[in-house]
Amino acid sequence: MLAACGGSESSGPPKVASVAVTSLTTQLEVGQTAQLTATPRDGKGNAMAGKTVTWSSSAAGVASVDAAGVVTGVSAGTATISASADGAIGTVGVTVVPVPVMAVYIENRTPSVRQGGTAQLTATVQDALGRTLGDRPVSWSSAVPAIASVSQSGLVTGLSAGTTYIRALAEGKVDSVPMRVRSLSAPTITGVAPATWVPSGAATITGTNFAPDLASNEVFVNGARATVTAASETLLSITLPSITAIPCAPTGPVPLVVSVNGDSASSQATISMATQRQLAVGESMLLTSASDLLCNEFSVTGGTYVVSAFNYNTAATATASFQLFGAALATATSTLLAPARVLSFPAPGTPAAGPLALPAPSRDERIARGQAQALNAAIAYLNGHPNMRRSMEAKRARERAAYARGASAGAYASVAPVAPPNVGDVFTKRMMRTFGNYGTYDTLRARVVYVGPKLIIMEDSLAPLAGTMDNEYQAIGTEFDRDMYGYLSNFGNPLVLDSLTDNNGRVIAIFSKRVNDYSLSNGGNLLGFVTSCDFSPQVDPTPANACPPSNEGEYFYAFVPNPSGTGNGNWSVADWRHYVRGTLLHEFKHVVMFAERIARDANFAEVSWLEEATAQQATELWARHRYNDKPQRGDIRWSDGLICDYVRQGDTRCADPAEAIGHHMGFLYRHYTANESKSIINNNDNVIYGSSWSFARWVTDTYGGADEGAFLRALVQQKDDRGIVNLQNRTGATWAEMLGWWSLASSSDNYPGGTITDPRARLQSWNTRDILATMSSSLRYSDGTPAFPKPWPINMRAVSFGTFPSAISNVFALPGGGFAAWEISGTQTAKQVLALRSTTGGAPPGNVGMAIVRVK
Numbered sequence: 061m062l063a064a065c066g067g068s069e070s071s072g073p074p075k076v077a078s079v080a081v082t083s084l085t086t087q088l089e090v091g092q093t094a095q096l097t098a099t100p101r102d103g104k105g106n107a108m109a110g111k112t113v114t115w116s117s118s119a120a121g122v123a124s125v126d127a128a129g130v131v132t133g134v135s136a137g138t139a140t141i142s143a144s145a146d147g148a149i150g151t152v153g154v155t156v157v158p159v160p161v162m163a164v165y166i167e168n169r170t171p172s173v174r175q176g177g178t179a180q181l182t183a184t185v186q187d188a189l190g191r192t193l194g195d196r197p198v199s200w201s202s203a204v205p206a207i208a209s210v211s212q213s214g215l216v217t218g219l220s221a222g223t224t225y226i227r228a229l230a231e232g233k234v235d236s237v238p239m240r241v242r243s244l245s246a247p248t249i250t251g252v253a254p255a256t257w258v259p260s261g262a263a264t265i266t267g268t269n270f271a272p273d274l275a276s277n278e279v280f281v282n283g284a285r286a287t288v289t290a291a292s293e294t295l296l297s298i299t300l301p302s303i304t305a306i307p308c309a310p311t312g313p314v315p316l317v318v319s320v321n322g323d324s325a326s327s328q329a330t331i332s333m334a335t336q337r338q339l340a341v342g343e344s345m346l347l348t349s350a351s352d353l354l355c356n357e358f359s360v361t362g363g364t365y366v367v368s369a370f371n372y373n374t375a376a377t378a379t380a381s382f383q384l385f386g387a388a389l390a391t392a393t394s395t396l397l398a399p400a401r402v403l404s405f406p407a408p409g410t411p412a413a414g415p416l417a418l419p420a421p422s423r424d425e426r427i428a429r430g431q432a433q434a435l436n437a438a439i440a441y442l443n444g445h446p447n448m449r450r451s452m453e454a455k456r457a458r459e460r461a462a463y464a465r466g467a468s469a470g471a472y473a474s475v476a477p478v479a480p481p482n483v484g485d486v487f488t489k490r491m492m493r494t495f496g497n498y499g500t501y502d503t504l505r506a507r508v509v510y511v512g513p514k515l516i517i518m519e520d521s522l523a524p525l526a527g528t529m530d531n532e533y534q535a536i537g538t539e540f541d542r543d544m545y546g547y548l549s550n551f552g553n554p555l556v557l558d559s560l561t562d563n564n565g566r567v568i569a570i571f572s573k574r575v576n577d578y579s580l581s582n583g584g585n586l587l588g589f590v591t592s593c594d595f596s597p598q599v600d601p602t603p604a605n606a607c608p609p610s611n612e613g614e615y616f617y618a619f620v621p622n623p624s625g626t627g628n629g630n631w632s633v634a635d636w637r638h639y640v641r642g643t644l645l646h647e648f649k650h651v652v653m654f655a656e657r658i659a660r661d662a663n664f665a666e667v668s669w670l671e672e673a674t675a676q677q678a679t680e681l682w683a684r685h686r687y688n689d690k691p692q693r694g695d696i697r698w699s700d701g702l703i704c705d706y707v708r709q710g711d712t713r714c715a716d717p718a719e720a721i722g723h724h725m726g727f728l729y730r731h732y733t734a735n736e737s738k739s740i741i742n743n744n745d746n747v748i749y750g751s752s753w754s755f756a757r758w759v760t761d762t763y764g765g766a767d768e769g770a771f772l773r774a775l776v777q778q779k780d781d782r783g784i785v786n787l788q789n790r791t792g793a794t795w796a797e798m799l800g801w802w803s804l805a806s807s808s809d810n811y812p813g814g815t816i817t818d819p820r821a822r823l824q825s826w827n828t829r830d831i832l833a834t835m836s837s838s839l840r841y842s843d844g845t846p847a848f849p850k851p852w853p854i855n856m857r858a859v860s861f862g863t864f865p866s867a868i869s870n871v872f873a874l875p876g877g878g879f880a881a882w883e884i885s886g887t888q889t890a891k892q893v894l895a896l897r898s899t900t901g902g903a904p905p906g907n908v909g910m911a912i913v914r915v916k
Contacts, residue, residue, distance in 0.1 A: 077103040079150030081143050087155045088133035096129040098143035111145045123154045161231040162188040172240040172322040173218035181214040183228035199229040208239050223276045240321040245269045247320040249327040257331045259303040265296040271320050282306050282314035304903040308355035308895035342817035344913035348796045353896040353904050364885040364916040366808040372796040373876030373907045374784050376739035380905045381872045386864035388890040418847050428746035430584025437495035439665040442592040446663045451605040452560040455597045478564040481508045492609035501609035506570050510537035514545045520572035524622040544645045547681040550769035551776045552656040554614050562613035575619040576629045587643040588618035592654045616647045634708045639719050642679040649678040660779040667783040668743045669752045676724055676753035683720035692768050693761050693824040698834035724753050732853040739877035758802045761824045763791040796909050803879035804911035814915030821913045860886030870899050
């Protein structure tokens with residue numbers, strides 16, 4: 061084989077032999093784009109890189125293409141897209157179609173026309189993006205051409221009275237609207253039957269120019285639509301709206317409207333829908349069902365009524381908005397009564413010595429926040445440790461086994477009752493540092509300063525006045541053993557678990573400055589606290605069952621006086637003594653609840669609002685003793701001794717002043733001043749120290765019979781019933797009944813010059829109207845401003861008989877467990893309608909009720 065010498069074929073850049081054009085789609089909608097790809101290839105079909113491609117369109121008015129090969133649909137049609145490189149050309153065909161129609165919409169949705177008249181309709185055609193497609197033809201048609209015809213331009217001509225549907229069609233998409241053709245003459249009403257109508261009843265209307273077809277006739281009774289069941293040109297048969305649909309009205313004529321194809325006739329029909337009510341002076345009633353709330357008509361009696369509306373949802377966060385509707389056949393002008401006329405009256409208990417000065421309100425608020433946080437932490441611990449009794453029982457069993465093996469009996473409380481310590485003995489005790497954190501604690505040296513039959517008092521060696529307060533502690537201890545411990549027995553036994561705890565037959569109070577110095581997350585301060593942790597073992601083979609800060613006993617940790625301190629530490633001995641005794645009783649009531657529940661292996665503690673309420677009842681029992689042993693249901697007034705809650709030792713008006721019930725009344729006042737935003741079941745609101753106590757006291761007075769102690773023990777000595785369920789099961793009453801009657805009693809209690817015969821509508825044990833009025837006139841802060849400015853603080857919405865203005869009628873976002881109140885008075889010239897309904901006039905929201913008492 062020979063090879064050519066000295067040379068080769070002429071060479072140069074390789075040439076493009078062909079161009080391949082590809083696209084994911086070859087059909088575009090107008091305005092849509094697509095990316096084309098051009099691949100130059102050599103003679104062997106190999107792709108060639110680096111070649112410049114030029115794009116062009118055979119019909120740029122149909123589809124355009126840019127230098128990057130992006131093709132855009134311009135108008136309907138076809139085009140060829142070319143890509144060239146080195147003279148080689150590749151092509152692809154592209155079809156452009158119109159944007160499809162997605163919707164047709166007739167602009168006038170409720171057209172009507174009189175016989176012989178015309179009405180122009182227009183339709184808008186839109187694509188999927190809501191863009192108007194103005195170039196698309198619309199086809200028009202009528203469902204009943206005998207009633208109305210329509211041209212292809214949308215012009216409707218009315219031919220005969222009645223209703224048809226006009227339809228617009230574009231590319232398969234359709235829309236239609238009813239077209240009413242009105243008769244040449246408007247309808248008239250000449251009569252109705254029967255003479256008196258009732259909701260949901262049958263009735264007939266006679267007249268002229270009604271439509272023979274049902275759909276063309278509309279009937280409205282007092283604004284509510286009735287159902288037309290039969291129709292002719294002269295007679296309509298109807299079914300009246302239900303009582304939930306017709307606005308409540310007095311028995312008498314209401315507006316009646318018949319509309320026929322857009323023309324109307326008006327008349328009146330007499331309707332009887334209200335439940336007839338009559339209350340004598342002093343009588344009351346409670347209404348909770350929707351049928352009872354919707355429409356009530358009270359006889360012409362005049363006088364004065366107090367009305368409460370309440371939300372009996374079981375969660376404070378479940379709010380309700382509603383309206384107390386008022387009307388009369390002869391409508392009277394409704395005006396607000398002057399506040400002084402309704403809400404103030406002489407305060408018979410005003411001390412002759414003049415106003416008393418109180419500390420700033422911020423201290424009470426901080427203390428209430430602190431006490432609530434402490435209790436909530438103790439409740440949470442029990443709820444998370446339902447086996448505390450069994451854990452302590454197991455520990456004592458281990459101790460008895462150790463004793464049987466020869467260990468000293470003195471080391472184990474379970475072997476034999478522990479002898480009481482001696483005054484002067486010193487013990488090491490524990491106190492947790494932070495609520496909710498049971499892994500850390502402080503140790504303190506506590507000296508015994510008092511030993512009594514049921515109470516041991518210890519003082520922290522670091523207390524500012526340590527060693528100088530023994531007489532004070534002993535006086536407090538003596539009073540507790542003599543009086544207070546007996547009041548605890550009304551709720552249960554704080555020592556029911558004593559054989560499993562320290563077995564000493566006593567509760568223990570430790571007074572320490574550490575309590576004063578607690579820094580709480582909610583900004584609160586403390587007078588003292590208890591913890592359910594003390595019912596757990598300090599150590600346990602199962603670590604989750606142990607609570608290291610536990611002192612394994614029935615303990616209360618209390619604040620101490622510190623006259624030279626700052627903040628919550630600044631307590632004089634007189635102020636400390638004034639507050640500490642009621643706190644001691646209140647907190648040991650919590651111990652009773654924890655002990656009784658743990659003894660029953662409870663899964664849950666009592667909820668905090670009811671537990672605080674019953675703890676307040678404990679101090680209330682002590683207060684009644686201090687006020688000359690006033691009995692239950694004794695209607696106690698300021699003059700019976702409440703001044704002693706506010707003066708200090710040395711004031712000649714009281715031999716032994718102490719805070720016993722003033723705290724209750726102060727927080728009740730705070731609830732009353734904002735009653736429409738407050739709830740007695742809100743665990744996170746300080747007002748429960750007043751209003752929840754008032755509710756619990758009312759429940760005890762109303763359902764507790766002659767032995768209030770038996771009732772309170774039944775309430776406390778429960779395993780898992782708690783809160784509202786506990787109250788319902790102990791009383792046999794529903795939550796709605798209890799809340800409703802209490803809210804009415806709160807609003808009308810001791811109404812000036814009034815009469816209330818039903819004890820459920822009264823606060824029987826305490827004359828709150830007298831007490832709060834005297835607090836208003838007698839108590840000042842140190843800067844001279846009134847501590848309780850309003851003599852009667854409940855926000856009473858005052859109206860005259862007749863129609864109520866909406867500003868007085870509407871209540872918005874009333875919390876569960878809350879109430880609103882009205883006073884109705886003035887001159888009554890006609891029967892008065894009352895209805896509890898939605899703010900828009902319909903059926904009331906669920907779980908609301910109304911209570912009414914005629915006080916004059």
